Amino acid sequence: MPEEIIENGVFKIPLFHGTSTLFLESIQTHGLGGVKPLEVHSVRAFVKEAYELCDAVYSGDEKWEDCKFSPQWLINQECFSDNANFQHGDTYLATNRACAVRHALKNSCGSELLTTGAFMVGLIRDRRPELIDQAFLARNPVMKLISSDSKPILVTVRNVSADMLLSEGGENPEKQIEKLKTLWSIFDGHDVPTINFRLRCVLPLSSPDIEYLDPACEEDPWW
Numbered sequence: 598m599p600e601e602i603i604e605n606g607v608f609k610i611p612l613f614h615g616t617s618t619l620f621l622e623s624i625q626t627h628g629l630g631g632v633k634p635l636e637v638h639s640v641r642a643f644v645k646e647a648y649e650l651c652d653a654v655y656s657g658d659e660k661w662e663d664c665k666f667s668p669q670w671l672i673n674q675e676c677f678s679d680n681a682n683f684q685h686g687d688t689y690l691a692t693n694r695a696c697a698v699r700h701a702l703k704n705s706c707g708s709e710l711l712t713t714g715a716f717m718v719g720l721i722r723d724r725r726p727e728l729i730d731q732a733f734l735a736r737n738p739v740m741k742l743i744s745s746d747s748k749p750i751l752v753t754v755r756n757v758s759a760d761m762l763l764s765e766g767g768e769n770p771e772k773q774i775e776k777l778k779t780l781w782s783i784f785d786g787h788d789v790p791t792i793n794f795r796l797r798c799v800l801p802l803s804s805p806d807i808e809y810l811d812p813a814c815e816e817d818p819w820w
Contacts, residue, residue: 613696616750629802
């Protein structure tokens with residue numbers, strides 16, 4: 598491991614982005630952050646429609662009432678803090694490989710917002726499948742995305758300039774960088790603390806390091 602995390606304004610440790618093969622072609626062609634597929638496909642509007650339909654179908658259901666606040670936060674793009682961020686559309690990079698791997702394995706569509714939409718469509722299909730056609734969800738292009746065969750992938754980037762990043766909540770990253778340096782000294786380089794950053798501009802990938810993840814071979818200490 599390098600002795601310094603940042604040297605001359607450049608990260609000397611790799612940063613990681615967990616996603617799925619749904620977005621692989623876009624990443625390879627346009628770089629990380631070159632295209633915002635959730636905006637291109639109006640995913641938030643799709644998830645909002647699925648949520649409203651799901652809320653009507655499962656009205657009064659105890660399990661639904663207990664968990665429906667999470668998709669609401671995603672739809673509203675809430676950001677309560679850097680550690681409670683539900684804004685999606687930008688590209689995020691993690692300092693810890695396990696964090697990015699967990700995101701990729703947990704979100705089968707490569708995006709928490711898109712995966713949540715797929716989950717709610719599944720709930721509707723379980724109880725009132727005919728409503729999907731009636732609500733035009735079946736003809737929405739997003740349905741093709743969530744129905745596609747996809748695999749989890751990990752993108753590793755190196756030598757990222759600190760001025761290309763924001764904090765996870767979209768603020769100046771200085772506090773997070775200082776926190777990272779402090780934790781690094783505590784860990785004494787034996788492990789990389791988890792700090793997430795938001796990419797503020799396009800990160801070209803001349804030779805992207807793409808790793809196809811096998812859930813059977815990944816060990817996640819948080820599971």
